Amino acid sequence: MALPTNFNSSSVPEHIAIIMDGNGRWAKKNGKARIFGHKNGVASVRSVTEGAAEAGVKFLTLYAFSTENWNRPKAEVIALMHLLVTTIAGETKTLNKNNICLQAIGDLDSLPSNCQSELSKAIKKTSTNTGMTLVLALSYSSRWEILNAVNSLLIDVKSGKLEQENITEDDFKNYLCTKDIPDPELIIRTSGEHRISNFLLWQAAYSEFYFTDTLWPDFRKENLWEAITNFQNRERRFGKTSEQIK
Ligand code: IPE
Ligand code: IPE
Ligand code: MG
Numbered sequence: 067m068a069l070p071t072n073f074n075s076s077s078v079p080e081h082i083a084i085i086m087d088g089n090g091r092w093a094k095k096n097g098k099a100r101i102f103g104h105k106n107g108v109a110s111v112r113s114v115t116e117g118a119a120e121a122g123v124k125f126l127t128l129y130a131f132s133t134e135n136w137n138r139p140k141a142e143v144i145a146l147m148h149l150l151v152t153t154i155a156g157e158t159k160t161l162n163k164n165n166i167c168l169q170a171i172g173d174l175d176s177l178p179s180n181c182q183s184e185l186s187k188a189i190k191k192t193s194t195n196t197g198m199t200l201v202l203a204l205s206y207s208s209r210w211e212i213l214n215a216v217n218s219l220l221i222d223v224k225s226g227k228l229e230q231e232n233i234t235e236d237d238f239k240n241y242l243c244t245k246d247i248p249d250p251e252l253i254i255r256t257s258g259e260h261r262i263s264n265f266l267l268w269q270a271a272y273s274e275f276y277f278t279d280t281l282w283p284d285f286r287k288e289n290l291w292e293a294i295t296n297f298q299n300r301e302r303r304f305g306k307t308s309e310q311i312k
Contacts, residue, residue, distance in 0.1 A: 069120055073291060077298050079251035081125035082118060082290075083273070085265055086110070088257025088281030095281075101145040106283035108153050112160070117287020119164055119198045121294060125247055126200050129265050133173065133207035147177070150204070151184045158188045165197030171243035172206030173214075201247060208267035215241035244269055252297045254290070256282045274300055 069075070086107060093103030111128060118126040130150070136143060154168075161168055168188050177185070185204075219241050222228040228237065239245055249269045255261075258279040262270065276293040278285070303311055 067287065070291060073121070073295070074298055075122055078122045078294060079297060080123070081127065081248050081250040082123050082252045082254065082294075083127040083129070083250040083266060083269075084114065085129045085253070085255040085259075085263060086282040086285075087255060087259055087263075089283060091257060092281040092283040100142055101149075103281075103283055104146055104149055108149070110282055110285045111153075112157070113286045114290050115166065115198075115200055116164065117290045119166060120287070121291060123198060125250075126198060127171070127203060127247070127250065127266075128201070129203045129206065129263075131172075131204050131206070132264055133205055133210050134264065136176075136205070147181050150177075151181050154181075154184045154188045158191050161188070161192045161200070162195065165195045166192060167195040167197070167199045168192045169199055169201045169247075170204050171201055171211070172204045173210055174204060176205045199247070201244075203265070206243075207264040209264055211243055212268060214243075239268075242268060249273065251302075252276060252293065254278070254293050256280050256285050272302070272304055274302065 089103030089107045090100040091103070092106065093100050096102065114128075115126060131146060135146075138146075158168075170185055170189065174182060174185065185202075215238065219228065219233070219238065223230045244266070249271070250266065250273050252275075253262075253266070253270055253273045254276045256278055258277070260277055266273075274297050276296055278289065278293070280289055301308060301311060
């Protein structure tokens, strides 16, 4: 499926982040168990990744599993981790074919060991790709990330590696998982929920938000392109007045 003819390719966000939500409700609507929704969400990941690359997006971050998601029923967590392993292993070829580089952010050490090894294998195998970067947020939460950054920063201050006086935004950013990734211009959340759920709190300082009622397993590249078009019609002022921007 090609980009719509009226698609404006000149101001596509460099980084789009997505809170992929609504798998459980989608399954329920279809009279199935929650995991059926997660499984069907994989087709959306595939379509959206392809659509983002086609649109010229440089970084696509997908919130796949939060720190808080560990508190779900054990069977769901196990099924999700299994799905993660099989999906990562199964998609590496396609990522390479599409020149996409895979990265991950979050408390990756807390993932099951087979998941960690599949992930690092896929990251390594795709590391020389020069097209879009796909970032999976796994066992991620922004408060975890910020606290982790503060603790690492304190260690460096103590050892004299970093000067204690006047820590700048750039200094701090270097301690976040996203240190090499620009802030997302656009954050999308599916399923009609209007909250951030511990996602990219620091990085979202000036992100535009796009909320849609579409449940994640129904979301496709066309929906992503619609969100990009909506983004393009907004005025981003960064604290200035409208007149200053023009
Ligand atoms: C998003 O779908 C996937 C994860 C959080 C892992 P949900 O599983 O949260 O689906 P709903 O919100 O219960 O419908
Ligand atoms: C946010 O979805 C996390 C992910 C999409 C991975 P949740 O479904 O966990 O969020 P809440 O609990 O409804 O805020
Ligand atoms: Mg949810």
